[in-house]
Amino acid sequence: MKLKALVGVLAVAGLAMPGIASATNGYFAHGYGIKAKGMGGAATATASDTMGGANNPASMVFVGDRMDVGIDWFRPERAASRTGSLGPDFSETSSSNDFLVPEFGYNMMLGDKMSLGITIYGNGGMNSDYKSGTSVATGMCAGPAVPRNPLCGFGKLGVNLEQLIVAPTFAYKVNASNSIGVSPLFVYQRFSADGLQAFAGLSSDANTLTNTGHDSSTGWGVRLGWQGKVTDAVTLGATYSPKIDMSKFKRYAGLFAEQGDFDIPMNWSLGVAFKATPAVTVALDYAHIDYAGVKSIHNSGITAGYTGPTNPLALGGSNGLGFGWSNVNVVKLGVEYKHNDALTLRAGINHGDNPIKSGETTFNILAPGVVTDHYTLGATYSVTKDSEVTVAYMHAQEESVSGPTNPYFPVNGTETIKMYQNSLGIAYGMKF
Helix, strand or coil, X not given: CHHHHHHHHHHHHHHHCCCCCCCCECCECCCCCHHHHXXXXXXXXXXXXXXXXXXXXXXXXXXXXXXXXEEEEEEEEEEEEEECCCXXXXXXXXXXXXXXXXXXXXXXXXXXXXXXXXXEEEEECCCCCECCEECCCCHHHCCXXXXXXXXXXXXXXXXXXXXXXXXXXEEEECCCCEEEEEEEEEEEEEEEEECCHHHHHHECCHHHCCCCCCEEEEEEXXXXXXXXXXXXXXXXXXXXXXXXXXCCCHHHCCCCHHHHCCCECCEEEEEEEEECCCCEEEEEEEXXXXXXXXXXXXXXXXXXXXXXXXXXXXXXXXXXXXXXXXXXXXXXXXXXXXXXXXXXXXXXXXXXXXXCCCCCHHHHCCCCCCCCEEEEEEEEEXXXXXXXXXXXEEEXXXXXXXXXXXXXXXXXXXXXXXXXXXXXXXXEEEEC
């Protein structure tokens, strides 16, 4: 009966997943699962819900027979401006700001030492939507005073990236203190871009650069995990997921490096959970996201030596221009306080590197993932002995990056991109 229930809830959850936007640590979420989000994302060495496929597969053998379903309202406020140019100067905010991010997890025990479950979650956040303005007849925007967007293209300017990850998870308890786990990862992603016509001269294929609608790609990967209880008070955890080779966005072969390639970067995390008192647990994670391993994300948008569309450095080329993102290292610190049998309170801090450096602002008007500091609060209330409701709030402090306009974009000036975020989530958990 449990296996039939797993198949049924998987089908429903997969069909219910809408668009995703969650740019916090680059375009990875600050945490996965509403409980983890209330702890600043720290979850590598804890075991409290069925989000182990996203956090640590080894944790699932400790959570028992359980199901979690939740949704997070996410509001990133993004803006960009250009000043001191020959034209056009602009200052605009992205008009797409409200997103619902669902999550789902299910786990069933197979005896005392093994468990089988599934986690469904998402990444995203390379999402923006700027309206058209009025051009100035100079530079790349030279021509009739028809509506032009901030990058001198026609119509709205923006991109949308959504990633859905389905993670079946098997965990095995090696002994009373140690467990290992594995989550095969199936990834489905969608992407669209609009308003980039002005960069046609930099593209290896201008017909697949912009305004070609949504395209999708798929790929398979894996997440490995370990958890070990060192003492009654200290638990350690570690996870690793190698780079996921995704199929190419053929409709955007003239935008992303390697003819439309957009892989999922390698990432790993280490964690420790310390039970300071019977009521207080402190969790600390250190995570690394290897954006440098994905050319379309990491390659600079201002690489010297570009000579034309047939050059490997062209947009879409074998070593094509990119967003110039650096690797991101993240420290996540969370505290959990069990007030009584019914109420548990949480708070956390999440600090990650800013992947975008000065000088890479032009292309990142499309994806201003610059926030670094996140502050979180959360709580769980037990409705019955087998059911609970969890809430979490996150505020990411406003950050900005300023720098000179891309030299390939013949409109001089200084550009600034900035963002801050808020999110509020709720989840229902049930033991059975």
